[in-house]
Amino acid sequence: MPLITANNLSDPDDSYARLIATHDGLTEAQSHALNARLVLILMNQVGDARTIAEALDLARATAR
Amino acid sequence: MTAQPKARQLAFTMYPYARSADQSAPTRAHHPVVVVGAGPVGLAMALDLGRRGVPVLVLDDSEGIGEGSRAICFAKRALEICDRLGAAGPMMDKGVVWNTGKVFHDDRLLYEFNLLPEGDHAFPAFINLQQPYFEKFLFDAIQAERAKGAPIEIRGSNRVTAAHPSANGVTLEIDTPDGPYALQADWLIACDGARSPLRGMLGLGFDGRVFEDNFLIADVRMNAAFPTERWFWFEPHFKSGDSALLHKQPDDVWRIDFQLGWDIDRARELDPARVRARVDAMLGPDVEYDLVWTSIYTFQCRRMDRFRHGRVIFAGDAAHQVSPFGARGANSGVQDIDNLGWKLAAVMAGLAPDRLLDSYDTERVHGADENIRNSTRATDFITPKTPVSRMFRNAVLALAETQPFARAMVNSGRLSVPCTYDGSPLNGPDDPAMPARTRPGSPCPDAPIPDGWLLAALDGFTLLTLDADAPDHVTAHGITLPRLALTANDALRTRYLGAARGAVYLIRPDQHVAARWQSYDADAVAAALGRCLGKE
Numbered sequence: 001m002p003l004i005t006a007n008n009l010s011d012p013d014d015s016y017a018r019l020i021a022t023h024d025g026l027t028e029a030q031s032h033a034l035n036a037r038l039v040l041i042l043m044n045q046v047g048d049a050r051t052i053a054e055a056l057d058l059a060r061a062t063a064r
Numbered sequence: 065m066t067a068q069p070k071a072r073q074l075a076f077t078m079y080p081y082a083r084s085a086d087q088s089a090p091t092r093a094h095h096p097v098v099v100v101g102a103g104p105v106g107l108a109m110a111l112d113l114g115r116r117g118v119p120v121l122v123l124d125d126s127e128g129i130g131e132g133s134r135a136i137c138f139a140k141r142a143l144e145i146c147d148r149l150g151a152a153g154p155m156m157d158k159g160v161v162w163n164t165g166k167v168f169h170d171d172r173l174l175y176e177f178n179l180l181p182e183g184d185h186a187f188p189a190f191i192n193l194q195q196p197y198f199e200k201f202l203f204d205a206i207q208a209e210r211a212k213g214a215p216i217e218i219r220g221s222n223r224v225t226a227a228h229p230s231a232n233g234v235t236l237e238i239d240t241p242d243g244p245y246a247l248q249a250d251w252l253i254a255c256d257g258a259r260s261p262l263r264g265m266l267g268l269g270f271d272g273r274v275f276e277d278n279f280l281i282a283d284v285r286m287n288a289a290f291p292t293e294r295w296f297w298f299e300p301h302f303k304s305g306d307s308a309l310l311h312k313q314p315d316d317v318w319r320i321d322f323q324l325g326w327d328i329d330r331a332r333e334l335d336p337a338r339v340r341a342r343v344d345a346m347l348g349p350d351v352e353y354d355l356v357w358t359s360i361y362t363f364q365c366r367r368m369d370r371f372r373h374g375r376v377i378f379a380g381d382a383a384h385q386v387s388p389f390g391a392r393g394a395n396s397g398v399q400d401i402d403n404l405g406w407k408l409a410a411v412m413a414g415l416a417p418d419r420l421l422d423s424y425d426t427e428r429v430h431g432a433d434e435n436i437r438n439s440t441r442a443t444d445f446i447t448p449k450t451p452v453s454r455m456f457r458n459a460v461l462a463l464a465e466t467q468p469f470a471r472a473m474v475n476s477g478r479l480s481v482p483c484t485y486d487g488s489p490l491n492g493p494d495d496p497a498m499p500a501r502t503r504p505g506s507p508c509p510d511a512p513i514p515d516g517w518l519l520a521a522l523d524g525f526t527l528l529t530l531d532a533d534a535p536d537h538v539t540a541h542g543i544t545l546p547r548l549a550l551t552a553n554d555a556l557r558t559r560y561l562g563a564a565r566g567a568v569y570l571i572r573p574d575q576h577v578a579a580r581w582q583s584y585d586a587d588a589v590a591a592a593l594g595r596c597l598g599k600e
């Protein structure tokens with residue numbers, strides 16, 4: 001399955017606000033660890049190895 | 065909002081002080097409805113009630129409309145309400161309509177968007193118009209209604225200094241250039257702004273969040289051929305603030321916002337030379353402009369627990385305050401009075417029980433929460449509160465340059481849209497075959513009809529029928545509903561009919577849907593009307 005680049009979120013503002021709120025009160029190290037767990041959870045949800053590879057490449061390529 | 069304005073200057077003097085007979089009356093004068101505050105919300109309230117024939121007295125501590133940079137974005141729903149009140153024409157003539165927005169990060173244009181508002185509406189998604197004009201056009205509409213006999217009176221330089229509520233009304237103490245006087249009101253509508261002295265007099269709280277940031281607002285006049293677009297910068301390269309916004313207003317005036325951070329020296333930042341340095345950095349060296357107005361604001365999101373306190377009802381900024389990202393302040397205040405006007409008139413006329421007014425509280429608190437949620441999210445995106453929040457924000461921006469999905473997360477203020485009163489006690493039966501956007505509680509979306517526009521044809525309780533039979537008039541609970549009989553066209557079909565073959569809508573006087581069915585049933589309509597009047 002190719003990477004979805006159009007918006008696929010049913011409520012982007014709500015999901016974004018939840019993401020930020022999930023980090024409330026965490027130290028930087030705890031936030032990093034949370035992000036790592038979250039990436040693994042979402043990676044499993046995506047499933048398809050090629051899609052995940054594409055996402056990883058995109059994340060790396062858009063670094064500034 | 066805590067402004068540090070220059071000395072109070074008036075943009076328009078509208079209601080100069082004139083001594084009223086009440087001030088020398090041997091006994092306290094009595095008024096059915098007193099509105100305190102002639103800002104946009106108080107003026108719209110007076111206009112709505114006066115047009116319904118409800119006598120209304122407005123008291124304001126100044127003599128007209130203050131100078132200064134406040135609201136500029138007026139959204140479709142507020143314009144539709146103003147149209148119902150007869151004030152939208154001049155707003156549309158004067159206002160600026162824009163569709164293109166650009167979002168920048170540092171020195172890069174991330175993307176451009178077009179609002180592409182849904183077609184087949186009388187009004188655009190919104191217009192840009194200086195708040196003083198918005199207020200002036202409401203005032204002009206009041207003058208026009210008064211000339212036709214509407215019972216509206218406005219008293220300038222009448223400052224309310226004390227309020228003593230009782231079960232049947234409120235006694236007010238008022239200060240004027242000729243000294244104090246008192247009067248008695250059956251109902252008091254507090255539209256006295258975010259600092260609401262009335263809230264203080266009644267000992268009522270106003271809790272919420274203060275955003276620890278300062279925004280420098282500069283209105284500049286320039287004749288340069290800048291495009292009519294909204295430009296928003298995150299972390300701009302010209303270092304004039306952590307974010308910046310450029311937005312067009314009428315009269316060749318541009319609104320510029322600079323986010324300055326928390327620890328600033330306000331007096332120093334307002335020094336015209338310093339303001340000019342920031343503006344120069346933003347516009348480039350060769351652009352000529354005049355500074356029209358500058359002020360510094362901090363923003364907060366907060367509301368009262370309840371908007372109704374017996375005979376005292378709060379509306380507009382007095383009841384709830386939002387940060388301006390998303391333009392939900394004045395826009396939502398106008399929706400407050402749209403909700404309140406018909407209910408108060410119905411209760412005063414004995415057509416509805418007092419508790420109908422409790423539904424104002426329920427519905428508009430619901431609206432305020434939605435507005436606070438939206439403007440808080442935008443403010444959090446624009447001014448991230450923690451390092452991790454900033455990291456995510458900048459990750460979204462980095463992706464937004466090439467990835468459309470990330471643009472959906474970029475939040476520099478969402479368009480102000482009216483809320484649906486889901487779960488309101490006034491809502492009647494729904495029909496699942498019909499579109500979700502017009503479920504009970506929803507504001508009616510506009511649509512073209514043979515003689516013009518749907519919303520322009522909805523005034524007072526109405527029975528709207530689409531490809532369905534019903535009597536031309538229905539009388540119940542002392543109210544006669546006219547029927548608006550329409551044949552579905554494309555817009556009406558997608559907005560009102562959905563999969564149903566025919567539709568019967570009971571529409572409230574504030575143009576929200578009360579109930580809907582596939583066919584007419586006299587008992588069902590009467591029951592829904594009763595419910596909508598608070599009789600259940």
Ligand SMILES: Cc1cc2nc3c(=O)[nH]c(=O)nc-3n(C[C@H](O)[C@H](O)[C@H](O)COP(=O)(O)OP(=O)(O)OC[C@H]3O[C@@H](n4cnc5c(N)ncnc54)[C@H](O)[C@@H]3O)c2cc1C
Binds near residue numbers: 133135262361379388
């Ligand atoms: C920088 C900025 C940008 C904004 N942008 C937008 C925008 O784009 N769109 C939008 O919808 N909103 C915007 N807003 C919000 C908008 O300005 C307010 O929501 C709006 O003015 C509220 O109107 P109001 O009538 O409730 O109160 P106000 O406009 O504050 O009016 C209150 C009135 O009550 C009077 N008063 C106060 N105390 C007394 C007393 N004791 N006796 C008698 N009279 C009294 C005052 O003199 C005043 O006339 C913005 C605000 C700011 C600061």
